Amino acid sequence: MIQEMRFVVAYLFMAIGVFFSLTSVLGIIRFPDVYTRIHAGTKALTGGALFVLAGGAILAPSWQASAKFVLIIVFFLITNPLSSHAIARACYRHGIKPELIYKDEYGEKISNKKE
Amino acid sequence: MGLLLLCLGIGWWLWKGVAAMEDPEFIIGPAAYYIINTAEETGAANIVAAILFDYRGIDTLGEASVIYTTVCGVAMLFSKSKYKRSSAGLSFIARRGVSFLVPFLLLYGSTIILMGHMTPGGGFQGGAVFATVTILLCIVFGSSFEMSRIKPKTKETIESLGGLFFVFLGGVGLLAGAGFLANTAAGFPRGQVGNFLSAGAIPLLNIAVGMKVGAGLSTIFYSMVRVLELEFGEQMSEVEGNDKN
């Protein structure tokens, strides 16, 4: 009984994670410019990977394997926001302007600095 | 559309290849011998490590010396100027995050090296992780920070020490009268398969190769990066000055 419960919960987590991954990739394809694509590529993908890996940790045969799943989750939680921040900043510094923007206070700061 | 079909086809083909590894009839010839006898003969649970460092240890010595030769060649080719230092790096968020990660990455690399005789990994892979750490430090903090922490001379010394250690371990076999790079025949304890202290000289050889590969790869990276800077440095000097965060 407990075993079946474990399977059901794990597959539920994994299914949610795959759904989130698919939608995030759809976002990467559909969104208009780089900055909005970074939104899709960071958040939804971190969430999706987190859910799939959590399902894997529940499903894993031994506690050593579960511990490795948890380590991969923690690694993603630390590095994914870091890398997306690095890409966003590099894009702006390189001079790629957002295609769709309503308010830009960062551009004002950079142009003030240059003058 | 054709691209999609190509991807699906390659994926299906790889999937068949991986699935075939489950088939017992897939294992024939010398592979069967190694799978059956390795653990008993060498005491190593990782068959690849046993083959690398025991059955064909001299080949591995040759492979490790390839890296040494490469380092020598690269250093001779590009030795026109001293290492130029710079402190340009990424933003403060990346700096703090990477400095938080660095100790864990170092421990991960040494784990791969030390567990090389039981789990996948070994000297070459762990050395690559160490080189990744130095490259990350150079990228995120700028090369002057990295070079002030780990001097280029130190790296060369570590690499040479690794090579010497490897040859010395081979010489122990000669002294015991069992041939160059002999493992259990030279009196190294075999131990219990799966324990830390097992497989005789294989963990020590892993450490030697790890020192050699880690130091060698990061030295190669620095030499290459210097070449990039010599070629493009003049064009890009005007972009400087907007990185004071």
Next chain:
Amino acid sequence: MIYVILWGLMLAALGGFYRVVVGPTVPDRIVAADAMTVLMTTTLATLSIVFKNGVFLDIALAFAILAFADVLIMAKYFEHGELHK
């Protein structure tokens, strides 16, 4: 059941590959490639359950570390125009 999960992840990676090929600017490609590496790591971890083999987990962690270093290197190259300045 777990094969459905694997096929879903691979389909997602294929979508990322579309953006890598088409993407009008370089950072688009970097973002999509980063997404693909995350999906690949997840796929490797899931494969460890399919084959009941812990090897894939070690490979997944090492792959994640290398992918992270990759993205930072690309970001620095993009920000400064070169790696070492």
Next chain:
Amino acid sequence: MKPKKAPIVLFVALFLFWALYTGRLDFAGLAVGGLLSTLITWATWRIFSPPAHELPRNIAPPLHFNFVWSLMFFPLFFWEIFKATTQVALLTLRPRLYLMPGIVRVKTNLKHKTSLVVLANQITLTPGTVTVDIDLAHHELYVHSLNLRTLDECAVCKDVNRLEDRLRRLLE
């Protein structure tokens, strides 16, 4: 975190990482892990802990970790990630995209620079916002938002300030 406490915390974290990663609880494994952790702590704790010039004693209070509040903090954190993910999923599944992106400057009141970095990473993982840059001199963050909602007042700032209050209870 006080400078003297930093190496101990680092050692414990490294040892935990070793035990979880290798999964060996016999004597030899733990002994090798302890030895390696000690070595790496000795080599790198200066990089790990904030340097002295970043932490003027009389202005910035030392970073500490509120354990009781962390029991409440982490479930909230994961709930925020879940919300962010569903938000992006719903956005992409609509036939028309309703986006109103923009980059906003957000002032924060956190005193410690390390907690600012944690806040920046947390902003990236929570709904609708990605940190673009950080201004250490004025303690400001530049946040790219997917949906500004209104142009006049800063709706994103309220979200960020809510996260900031939680983080201050955890770390300062």
